[in-house]
Amino acid sequence: MNIVVAGLGIIGGSLAKAVKKYTDNYVYGMNRSPEPLNRAIECGAVDARGDETALGKADILILGLYPEAAVEFVRKNGMYINKDCIVIDTSGIKSEICPQMDKLASEFGFTFIGFHPMAGKEKNGFDVSEADLFRNASAIIVKGNASEEAVEKIASLCMNIGFGRIVYTTPEEHDRMIAFTSELPHVLACAYVFSPNCPNHNGFSAGSYRDVSRVANINADLWSELFIENKKPLITEIDTLIGNLMLIRNSIENGDRRELTRILHKAKLIKEELGE
């Protein structure tokens, strides 16, 4: 197959590398700034520079771009995309993106499938991408209007390049779950490091500090877009969290050891029931 990867950041770059490492497909790379693309060609992550001609031959187009930028890319280049091509995005938001993409797909004749590879790092860019970033990770797929055959093609590519499982979902479920599993921890990490005691943590910290603060090393441009595009589910999660923090806080303030133990033990049971 001919696979075009547009946007060679950590996600697009890692997908390109994985495709080259684990399959025989031919990979075209496209990127707004030239340096990452040059490095991708040098290291063999992509075979050649992509352009309108490459889009016309593409069996799969992977959009490794910010959500709105991905829509923009398709709007601008839709006329060049092969009508038999399956276009997948990789963005962390689906309700805002899938309907726009479905519309563009029917306008230009290609197939669109919503896609979200569940892995990342607290660093960004092509230089931190790696072929095995998605090893055993979950690949979330929003089928939308795509045929079973098209979905099967993407799912099997995912399994071939190292993903551990495929999860099928709707845009709404995706966004509700991601607000909890991914966006809320990023909000938390940022709020956490604003403590006046944070700059002096060294020598007083171990795994707990490291784990909670890790993703505060955030890509502010990307995540501010994601947070606002997923406003409703995310605010619900933040409010739920604050409510539960208050519950714990008040039992501490009241010195109510029994109530506090009961609350904390409930958290332990949730983790245990999940086998974690």
Added chain:
Amino acid sequence: MNIVVAGLGIIGGSLAKAVKKYTDNYVYGMNRSPEPLNRAIECGAVDARGDETALGKADILILGLYPEAAVEFVRKNGMYINKDCIVIDTSGIKSEICPQMDKLASEFGFTFIGFHPMAGKEKNGFDVSEADLFRNASAIIVKGNASEEAVEKIASLCMNIGFGRIVYTTPEEHDRMIAFTSELPHVLACAYVFSPNCPNHNGFSAGSYRDVSRVANINADLWSELFIENKKPLITEIDTLIGNLMLIRNSIENGDRRELTRILHKAKLIKEELGE
């Protein structure tokens, strides 16, 4: 030296194992329930069962007990403890414990030094203890009324058994910093897993979920004691965090991308300045 370890949970057990692995000291173990002590003798983590006689010969007594239980142990056994012995606790709270211990030390004639080894796991008990749990970790020492010679003896034992650094502090600074680096992440983890979406996270989660929720697998008995004993600094941290969460929340609700980007970028700068 003769070293008595009282309380063979993850912390006491790991310290006993480290002393046996890295030094030639003789280790006595004491534990309320017999099984962990039996297993500690079997695997060589301790050389023999401790008792009043062992306490009378001890050069160092390590209290691997919950904070109040450690004070109780010393109150009950103080009369047996060698007057040349250095007693160290291992608990996560210092303002509540050090003054009581200092009083007992002058009453019974031994030396007390506040000690907090900065490592742990989300599991507890002797069976998860390991000799290298403290490898490169920070050892926090509250000198109190101890002589420089006594402090030096504990510090050099720490370096010999694998700790990476010694941090000297006061009970107040210790408790303020630990409220931020350790207690707050535990409060957070518990509040986080109470989200109604938590039980369904599988397939939608990756590192962020794992890291924030890890310590929700909490020892409710121990941490409820620690939280309440450190009420004031911990509530200050929780309130600061909630304030900062609200700041982020409100800029999301207002759809204020510029303000949100500014806030998130500030978090990134804090991490970068810390070299993290």
